Amino acid sequence: MxxxxxxxxxxxxxxxxxxxxxxxxxxxxxxxxxxxxxxxxxxxxxxxxxxxxxxxxxxxxxxxxxxxxxxxxxxxxxxxxxxxxxxxxxxxxxxxxxxxxxxxxxxxxxxxxxxxxxxxxxxxxxxxxxxxxxxxxxxxxxxxxxxxxxxxxxxxxxxxxxxxxxxxxxxxxxxxxxxxxxxxxxxxxxxxxxxxxxxxxxxxxxxxxxxxxxxxxxxxxxxxxxxxxxxxxxxxxxxxxxxxxxxxxxxxxxxxxxxxxxxxxxxxxxxxxGWKAVPLALTAAAPEAPLPVVLPRTQTEPVARAGDAADDPAIWLHPRDPAASRVLGTNKKQGLLVYDLQGRQTQLLEAGRLNNVDVRQDVSFGAERFDLALATQRDENSMVLFTIAADGTVAEAARLPTELEEIYGACVFRPAGGGLDAFVNDKDGRYLHYRIGRAAGKFTAQVVRRFRTASQPEGCVADEASGQLFVGEEKRGLWVTDADATREPRLTMVLPVGGVLKADVEGVGIYRAAGDGAGRGYVVVSSQGNDSYVVLDAAPPYKVRGAFRIGVNVTAGIDGASETDGLEVTSANLGGPFARGMLVVQDGYKRMPDGPQNFKLVAWDDIARALGLD
The missing domain is CATH 2.120.10.30 (TolB, C-terminal domain)
Structure with a gap:
């Protein structure tokens, strides 16, 4: 019963x-x-x-x-x-x-x-x-x-x-x-x-x-x-x-x-x-309107380290079977984790203290093509490059040193001429724009551009449809600049902290449906200060479409998400509830029951309904 x-x-x-x-x-x-x-x-x-x-x-x-x-x-x-x-x-x-x-x-x-x-x-x-x-x-x-x-x-x-x-x-x-x-x-x-x-x-x-x-x-x-x-x-x-x-x-x-x-x-x-009424000169303040709540559809198994361990996810799309796609997640006390879409761990690569990870597929280096993941390694201040096989198996391919002293966040971009560009940052605000190349069968890295934010950054995302690079500065807001290495990296404020966006600004992702072009799409930002996620247009004037929280899925027995560091989003049809795409977020506090941190998977369709998106 x-x-x-x-x-x-x-x-x-x-x-x-x-x-x-x-x-x-x-x-x-x-x-x-x-x-x-x-x-x-x-x-x-x-x-x-x-x-x-x-x-x-x-x-x-x-x-x-x-x-x-x-x-x-x-x-x-x-x-x-x-x-x-x-x-x-x-x-x-x-x-x-x-x-x-x-x-x-x-x-x-x-x-x-x-x-x-x-x-x-x-x-x-x-x-x-x-x-x-x-x-x-x-x-x-x-x-x-x-x-x-x-x-x-x-x-x-x-x-x-x-x-x-x-x-x-x-x-x-x-x-x-x-x-x-x-x-x-x-x-x-x-x-x-x-x-x-x-x-x-x-x-x-x-x-x-x-x-x-x-x-x-x-x-x-x-x-x-x-x-x-x-x-x-x-x-x-x-x-x-x-x-x-x-x-x-x-x-x-x-x-x-x-x-x-x-x-x-x-x-x-x-x-x-007996009981008596006691006069008291108090009145209730008008309550704030609550943010809409969406529910996670599934969650990954917890990481294998307690405390502040899980940090940033990325999504790899299977070329033939979308349901066989993978979620990659960093454990900054251990390495890189790989999960299937049911949240089961399929791999652990003990690569050390990895912080941010990003994925690009079908990256061309002359006649060679690779699916690649790039992560920042905080002990070595290096970039770790991983290859992803057609069946979703991940393998470490290279460790590329950087000039940074406290490497932190990263994202990647495929320039029109081939190869891979990596944007990596330091806690002091420095950004280095690297060109990843191939020579004699090995991966190489060369600095092609430098810029900085005034204070600590972390999350960033490159929008290949528009050529824009969105940069999160934790205490100040979301910036945009040109991702093209040949252009001057002038930062323009898109969404400052203080309104719907609450510091710290953490993970940033781009949702852009196939065929939408550069004029449509959405940026999703982790508003860590109030455990929410802000959605805004990915094109000027960068209109804010709303914000939401991730709540408890009572039926599935999945807790909500809070203090999110990294996130990633895709519009790819991954089947079932993820037919219009999926948002993956790091959860800073695993509940029901208490345990090490993990990642929550949210259907984009649920977000679109909650915010009235197209």
């Missing part, structure tokens, strides 16, 4: 999504709720957690249903249709139990408990991400914690994470993507709730001598525009959130044992023998 957890909850949580909840609760707190340890508003009622049961009561306080449980840590999410998912800790079993609640029908239905964590669960809370997927955080007394995805046929552990010891409560601000942890004795912390991307932690308020939160935080609630917490002495505190900063705001209540919010987002405090 499948454990169906798909709820399709569309609200943004109690802090920002309570407009979907009926106003029947507004202004009144039924007397029957007085003894509740914890409570949460529902459409047409309340969920109440007391000593021995989770109870569903209507707006007048009449009990409609109950589940016997010695529970704690009630949290809920409700959608615009009134569907509610609750989470409560079964204190006897030390398991987190999801519960479906329907106040209109008067029903409570416990779903299977989440798998045993292997430690006592001290706190638990729900989180709704930007993709509208529902997650649960489970926190142990010693700081062990896990994040679980509740959508799908069964819950899936997204990641393990470390939180402070002695966390008494947690809550998530869905709109801000923030997980709050109330640490007994020390204070209130804010963590990044999204599993994708670099972990982040900031103190909101601390106990003396670092702050004024007496004996740390013991209970908390996300309210519109900020967060509120009760300290260990019964004092109540609130903070207004502005970006990544929190500022204390006045709030007057003493003897507070717990806090919650009502249907209108009002702060409720449990004081003495």
């Amino acid at each position: 499948k454990h169906v957890f798909t709820i399709s909850l569309l609200a943004t949580g109690l802090a920002a999504g309570l407009s979907a909840v009926s106003a029947a609760n507004a202004g009144t707190i039924p007397a029957a709720l007085a003894k509740a340890r914890d409570l949460a508003p529902l459409p047409h009622g309340w969920l109440v957690l007391d000593k021995n049961a989770l109870r569903l009561v209507d707006a007048a306080g009449r009990e409609r249903a109950s589940l016997p449980v010695r529970g704690r840590q009630l949290d809920v999410r409700t959608d615009s249709a009134g569907n509610t998912l609750a989470l409560v800790i079964d204190a006897n079993a030390e398991r987190a139990v999801p519960v479906r609640a329907d106040a209109r029908a008067g029903t409570l239905a416990a779903l299977p408990a989440l798998p045993a964590a292997g430690y006592g669960i001290e706190a638990a809370c729900l989180y709704r991400d930007a993709q509208q997927l529902t997650h649960a955080f489970l926190v142990g007394k010693d700081g062990q914690a896990e994040q679980w995805l509740l959508d799908g046929d069964a819950p899936a552990r997204v990641r393990r994470l470390a939180l402070p010891p002695h966390v008494k409560a947690c809550r998530a601000d869905d709109a801000a993507g923030t997980l709050y942890a109330a640490e007994e004795g020390l204070g209130l912390w804010a963590y990044r709730a999204d599993a994708e991307g670099a972990p982040a932690r900031q103190p909101v308020a601390l106990a003396p001598p670092f702050g004024k939160l007496a004996d740390g935080a013991h209970a908390l609630a996300v309210v519109p525009g900020g967060v509120a917490a009760a300290d260990g002495k019964g004092g109540l505190h609130a903070w207004r959130r502005t970006g990544a900063a929190w500022r204390a705001v006045p709030v007057n209540a003493k003897g507070v044992e717990n806090v919650a919010v009502d249907a209108d987002g009002r702060l409720l405090a449990h004081v003495g023998k």
Whole structure:
């Protein structure tokens, strides 16, 4: 029997999504709720957690249903249709139990408990991400914690994470993507709730001598525009959130044992023998419009090294069987990896610390023709050239030294007269334009042009249809110049950092369908600063067509992508979902489960639909 957890909850949580909840609760707190340890508003009622049961009561306080449980840590999410998912800790079993609640029908239905964590669960809370997927955080007394995805046929552990010891409560601000942890004795912390991307932690308020939160935080609630917490002495505190900063705001209540919010987002405090509303001058900021999300169709096997290892992909197209094409990927702690389109590794070439890789096929050197991949080798400051056989087998062919001191990024270009040009850069901004040739059966390299960016570059791509070279400067933006070695390399800014493009600027690729010519096509850029991908026209005036994120494919069990370094894109018909081409991106954080980095494969058709492209 499948454990169906798909709820399709569309609200943004109690802090920002309570407009979907009926106003029947507004202004009144039924007397029957007085003894509740914890409570949460529902459409047409309340969920109440007391000593021995989770109870569903209507707006007048009449009990409609109950589940016997010695529970704690009630949290809920409700959608615009009134569907509610609750989470409560079964204190006897030390398991987190999801519960479906329907106040209109008067029903409570416990779903299977989440798998045993292997430690006592001290706190638990729900989180709704930007993709509208529902997650649960489970926190142990010693700081062990896990994040679980509740959508799908069964819950899936997204990641393990470390939180402070002695966390008494947690809550998530869905709109801000923030997980709050109330640490007994020390204070209130804010963590990044999204599993994708670099972990982040900031103190909101601390106990003396670092702050004024007496004996740390013991209970908390996300309210519109900020967060509120009760300290260990019964004092109540609130903070207004502005970006990544929190500022204390006045709030007057003493003897507070717990806090919650009502249907209108009002702060409720449990004081003495009951619950009361506490005036709080906070308003929610208008949320930013979310970027569209596309899902990966498949992913590669993880690389064989932990940490920041995978970096840049390239695509080789099989000359006769597109489904037999290959994805090449660098492991900058080991070498070059080769994958099939199902993500299975077919080769590992231990060539050392390779950073960027690019591929060109049918490269002519007089009567000789090769499919070639070129990668930068960071230990030797060299270019490593690989040949690719007709069956997709990759072999190292040459190591070509460079003048650079910290070689970094690279891309290649086939000039009209034959041969191969390579653009390689240094962390200091220098670009060297090399002409790769053949002499006496060996590959050679000669510098034919030099230019530079003002600060560190990395990704670049040469568009052979237009003769343009697009160059990413990590902190400043995307530039364009002429790829022709005979022309002056004047850099022109195409898309500066600061708007849709967020630093660091990393991987760059060209999508150009066969026969489109130089007047059409798209540039795809990794906007690492906000874990997104920007698409713009490949021809002046380089109009931005939109940006998107790569999210979780729940059905396939594939996590999203974040902190992408390199990417590559092709318009070739690779069959199946990739009939209009494919985008391959490096994923900086492998989740579901945690593991070494890998590469995600995305259908271009999905991107085109999300952004309304031709």
